[in-house]
Amino acid sequence: MGTELVNEPALWELARGGDSGAFAMLYDRHRDRVFGQALRLMRSPHDAEDVTAMVFLELWRRRKIVTLVNETLIGWLLVTTNNVSHNFVRSMRRYKAVIDRIPPAEPEGAHDFDRVDEEIDSAGRGRSVGSAFAQLSANDQNIITLCVLEEFSLAEAAAALRIPVGTVKSRLSRAKQRLSALTTEDIQRTAITSGGAK
Template identity: 60%
Template sequence: MSTDDFDEAAAWSAARGGDGPAFASLFDRHRDRVFWHALRLLRTRHDAEDVTAIVFLEAWRKRESVRLVDGSIIGWLLVTTNYTVRNQTRSLRRYRSALTRLPQPAPQDDHAPAVDEAIDREERTRVVREAFARLSQRDQDVITLCVLEELTTGQAAEALGVPEGTVKSRLSRAKQRLAAFTGAATAATSAADATTDTPTDPTILEGGAR
């Protein structure tokens, strides 16, 4: 997956034996990719940073069972990111439920300038994020590896420990489900806009599900 001279397989072999500096080199190599994937799925950088830390902690704790693909651990890290985000989201739901029972703060005037493009971009992100969250763990993993991170179906199969044909069939079904969920969310948004006489941008999901 990489064309540079870094021998990731050798570094991982050393890390599995307890070599801290070798593990640190792998953290430096992959932390940004894990962070940006986590940020795709979460609302804030703080949450994405927490998930990134947890993923690498799990990699260290479970290093005996981590599966390499083409000499790299990135596939395992990305799948573990999905799993961690799902758990994180469940915890956040519980916290938010508790927060709703607290007194609401007094409203404050928003003095920030209105930027329509930023609002539209946030709405597209919200729709795709929520649609992705509705997918099963298996669907999330195959979309992450093959669509978001552009691994080959063969590499994804090796990372997931399943036949390549299974990945291809899962990918096809996962894309269909993601498209259906994003379409349903857009339709719901359009209906809400119509009731408030607010025009809806027909390209809201452009560049979303692929």
């Protein structure tokens, strides 16, 4: 139940009908959450920015079939963020002409990668979870994104992913197990490499 002033279904109707201003408002509204999700999957914030751009380009390209869940686009956008991140190279090919027009990112080196990892997940375990999350399949990432990170209801996640509620539950449980296993592996690996053999 929302108390927001902006009526997103109506805003989306206008945007996909060709109102560029309405589309820009949707970008303003959801940019940060899409960017935040992309940061979980990309090592560089500049790649995450490119992913964000491509997600909204996808939103426009696929405007005839995009569906709102609980009157918001955010579920579709986050799932698409996962998909675009997974297919980053292919997506870049599709949108190369457009992405090339975005001002180039500031030069970044290994130090920046370290900084980004540090900034996203300052704690070691958090970093491990982030790393493990990036290793999950797109299906697992979608489930974790919606049900855990974004706290979608069972029905909302089911509607966003167009799968039955029971499947959401089972996929969620398995995705959590895989995330937990990957996190444990990563922590153990980190422990071995950083301080193991003396």
